[in-house]
Amino acid sequence: MRMANQLWQVLMLNVRQQMRNKSAFFFNLIMPVLMLLFFGATNAGSDTVTAVTVGLVDRDGGPVAQLIRTGLQESGYFEVEAGEEAELIRRLDAGKVRAVLVLPAGLSEQVAVGSGPAEVIVHWDPTSTASAAAQGGLQYLIQGLETFQKEPSIAVRDQRLDSTEQLGLFDFMMPGLLVYMTLNAGVLAIGTAVSYQQRAGTLRHMFSTPLTMGAWLVGTVLGNHLLAILQLSVIWCVGIAFFKIQLPNNLPGTVAILLLSSTAGIGIGLAIAAFARSGETAMPIAIIASMGLTFLGNAMMPLDHAPEIVQTVMRFMPSYYMTHALQQVTMKGQPLAAVLPDLGVLALTATIGLGLAAWRLRRTVVTAA
Amino acid sequence: MAASLTEAEVRSARAAAPAVLIEARGLVKRYGDKLAVDGFSLQVRSGEIVGLLGPNGAGKTTAVEMMEGLRRPDAGQSIICGLDVHRQGRALRPRIGIALQAARLPEYATVLEILTLYASFYEDPMPVGDLLRQFSLEEKARTRFSHLSGGQRQRLALAVALIGRPKVLFLDEPTTGLDPQARHALWDVILDLKEEGRAILLTTHYMEEAERLCDRVAVMDHGRILAEGTPRELTRAYGPEAAVELDPGGARVDLAELARLSAVTGVRSEDGRVLLHTANPPATLMALARYAQERSLPLSDLRTRSATMDDVFMALTGRRLRD
Numbered sequence: 271m272r273m274a275n276q277l278w279q280v281l282m283l284n285v286r287q288q289m290r291n292k293s294a295f296f297f298n299l300i301m302p303v304l305m306l307l308f309f310g311a312t313n314a315g316s317d318t319v320t321a322v323t324v325g326l327v328d329r330d331g332g333p334v335a336q337l338i339r340t341g342l343q344e345s346g347y348f349e350v351e352a353g354e355e356a357e358l359i360r361r362l363d364a365g366k367v368r369a370v371l372v373l374p375a376g377l378s379e380q381v382a383v384g385s386g387p388a389e390v391i392v393h394w395d396p397t398s399t400a401s402a403a404a405q406g407g408l409q410y411l412i413q414g415l416e417t418f419q420k421e422p423s424i425a426v427r428d429q430r431l432d433s434t435e436q437l438g439l440f441d442f443m444m445p446g447l448l449v450y451m452t453l454n455a456g457v458l459a460i461g462t463a464v465s466y467q468q469r470a471g472t473l474r475h476m477f478s479t480p481l482t483m484g485a486w487l488v489g490t491v492l493g494n495h496l497l498a499i500l501q502l503s504v505i506w507c508v509g510i511a512f513f514k515i516q517l518p519n520n521l522p523g524t525v526a527i528l529l530l531s532s533t534a535g536i537g538i539g540l541a542i543a544a545f546a547r548s549g550e551t552a553m554p555i556a557i558i559a560s561m562g563l564t565f566l567g568n569a570m571m572p573l574d575h576a577p578e579i580v581q582t583v584m585r586f587m588p589s590y591y592m593t594h595a596l597q598q599v600t601m602k603g604q605p606l607a608a609v610l611p612d613l614g615v616l617a618l619t620a621t622i623g624l625g626l627a628a629w630r631l632r633r634t635v636v637t638a639a
Numbered sequence: 640m641a642a643s644l645t646e647a648e649v650r651s652a653r654a655a656a657p658a659v660l661i662e663a664r665g666l667v668k669r670y671g672d673k674l675a676v677d678g679f680s681l682q683v684r685s686g687e688i689v690g691l692l693g694p695n696g697a698g699k700t701t702a703v704e705m706m707e708g709l710r711r712p713d714a715g716q717s718i719i720c721g722l723d724v725h726r727q728g729r730a731l732r733p734r735i736g737i738a739l740q741a742a743r744l745p746e747y748a749t750v751l752e753i754l755t756l757y758a759s760f761y762e763d764p765m766p767v768g769d770l771l772r773q774f775s776l777e778e779k780a781r782t783r784f785s786h787l788s789g790g791q792r793q794r795l796a797l798a799v800a801l802i803g804r805p806k807v808l809f810l811d812e813p814t815t816g817l818d819p820q821a822r823h824a825l826w827d828v829i830l831d832l833k834e835e836g837r838a839i840l841l842t843t844h845y846m847e848e849a850e851r852l853c854d855r856v857a858v859m860d861h862g863r864i865l866a867e868g869t870p871r872e873l874t875r876a877y878g879p880e881a882a883v884e885l886d887p888g889g890a891r892v893d894l895a896e897l898a899r900l901s902a903v904t905g906v907r908s909e910d911g912r913v914l915l916h917t918a919n920p921p922a923t924l925m926a927l928a929r930y931a932q933e934r935s936l937p938l939s940d941l942r943t944r945s946a947t948m949d950d951v952f953m954a955l956t957g958r959r960l961r962d
């Protein structure tokens with residue numbers, strides 16, 4: 271009973287800290303909502319992606335060109351605007367079209383003869399996420415059409431439907447936002463708050479009482495869990511209200527992954543706070559860690575096409591496994607059993623982080639040398 | 640008049656003496672080449688306030704935190720309520736109240752939330768409402784720590800130290816940074832705590848605090864206790880009979896000449912004022928009046944006072960407390 275009260279008090283200490291510190295509150299809750307609104311407003315109007323206008327330069331005029339044009343139009347995701355290459359590239363630059371597909375002369379002939387892969391060119395604008403998405407979509411679609419050459423026509427439609435996944439903005443965004451929020455709260459916000467408390471003597475003061483390290487850690491982790499659930503609720507409510515997002519496909523599974531991710535995040539944050547020399551070093555390290563984990567963890571940007579080295583680094587990021595688990599369970603509705611390896615990595619991260627933090631804080635805060 | 644007591648009387652007086660609750664034995668702490676604390680031994684009994692008086696860097700905090708078990712000593716032992724602090728810390732934590740020097744309580748929590756938080760750490764905490772009343776913090780109950788004044792923060796720190804009903808209190812500079820009024824108010828609270836039979840060890844570099852609050856004072860510098868006793872014993876043993884202070888009104892005075900005046904045992908000047916230690920105030924005052932007349936010195940703001948802890952410190956170290 272007394273232990274429960276103690277945990278509750280420590281938990282609330284952290285939740286209050288996060289909710290009342292204006293900057294922590296902003297980055298924990300407002301920023302992700304703004305990100306969702308910005309991405310959502312600039313990229314989509316509904317739960318599915320609206321048609322993207324692409325330019326088509328048809329120098330072939332043959333059956334393959336016709337097939338591609340029909341394929342694009344029928345997919346429902348593209349509006350085709352035919353024209354000259356130079357003019358269309360100008361419109362791409364101006365953001366009027368999102369990509370320009372150039373079908374070279376003799377394309378149909380080349381495909382019919384089967385003399386090696388025929389080259390089509392996609393111009394796109396890497397400064398625009400919409401353009402990147404359109405480029406990805408075009409590639410996917412054309413690859414699908416290539417298969418069509420060898421297989422019955424029904425197979426094509428299947429391939430095209432699959433392509434919604436490539437383009438479905440929120441499929442990518444919601445897990446990414448959750449990972450961002452979790453890391454922000456655990457690594458950045460709690461990490462810097464605890465580092466401050468350590469510097470200001472607040473922690474020393476608390477540990478000069480009968481409070482144990484174990485109780486403090488559990489209370490602090492539980493506080494972060496409460497925050498994670500709040501974050502999940504807020505972001506999903508906004509998503510539902512503005513973009514007709516559906517509830518997570520596997521809600522209990524999503525919550526379980528989120529809590530484990532939150533524990534791993536706060537483990538990293540507390541370890542940084544415990545080992546940093548001062549608050550001045552803890553802050554930049556926590557920022558670098560949370561940004562690195564977010565961006566190199568496949569969370570905010572897809573890294574499927576990133577260079578080999580980045581992909582290798584990515585596999586060492588706990589956030590990569592958070593993202594993957596959430597994509598599988600939250601968006602695709604798979605059971606937790608399908609992401610056990612991801613959960614294992616997260617549990618290991620949490621154990622190591624919290625263990626290191628406890629070990630270090632015992633030596634620096636509870637009894638100084 | 641110890642001489643008139645029989646041995647039996649001395650023994651029974653000892654037996655009746657309140658229990659020693661805090662005891663440091665030969666504590667040593669080294670930081671690199673520096674001996675921060677060098678063989679520190681001290682006892683505090685129930686119902687007693689003992690003050691550690693010393694300038695910045697004297698080693699007060701280091702000594703106190705070794706006694707509390709918050710720093711590991713290189714040598715020596717600390718026994719609180721009969722328990723070895725470093726071996727039985729777990730058992731001890733509930734019995735001691737600690738106000739760390741300048742420790743900040745959680746910024747974003749209110750007074751009430753902080754007291755409730757700390758209360759949850761103890762088996763049988765004081766009712767939070769009682770503490771709010773005792774420390775006049777009722778009106779501030781819903782104010783965040785970051786919005787409290789210095790005096791309110793110190794009062795809250797003291798309330799937090801008391802939550803677990805400790806028999807032993809460690810207060811590291813409890814009134815530093817307060818205005819005189821707030822300081823006096825806090826002294827009254829601390830004196831009440833002593834009346835309740837607690838053993839209190841406090842550090843300070845205010846001589847007035849040591850004189851008014853402490854039953855015994857240990858004067859500390861460079862990690863060592865230079866002298867220990869009641870304020871009266873110390874001033875009698877180490878201080879001059881009295882001190883004469885004067886303001887020469889900007890005129891240049893030769894300190895060496897002043898030192899030769901009748902009964903003067905020491906001279907120094909600071910902030911434009913001149914301070915003479917004397918073994919015989921009337922003699923010194925007469926001599927000083929003659930000296931001033933000969934040189935037509937204005938001699939404004941002339942004061943005579945009895946010796947203080949500051950004078951004791953000066954006599955022991957050749958320095959002032961607030962150097």
Ligand SMILES: Nc1ncnc2c1ncn2[C@@H]1O[C@H](COP(=O)(O)OP(=O)(O)OP(=O)(O)O)[C@@H](O)[C@H]1O
Nearest residue numbers: 670675693694695696697698699700701702740844
């Ligand atoms: N963690 C530490 N590492 C290195 N040196 C230290 C450490 N703590 C204290 N010292 C040194 O030990 C000496 C005594 O410091 P301490 O804080 O005990 O003094 P103090 O009497 O409490 O001073 P103050 O009145 O300023 O609080 C100082 O010279 C200080 O620089």
Ligand SMILES: [Mg+2]
Nearest residue numbers: 699700701740
């Ligand atoms: Mg100190």
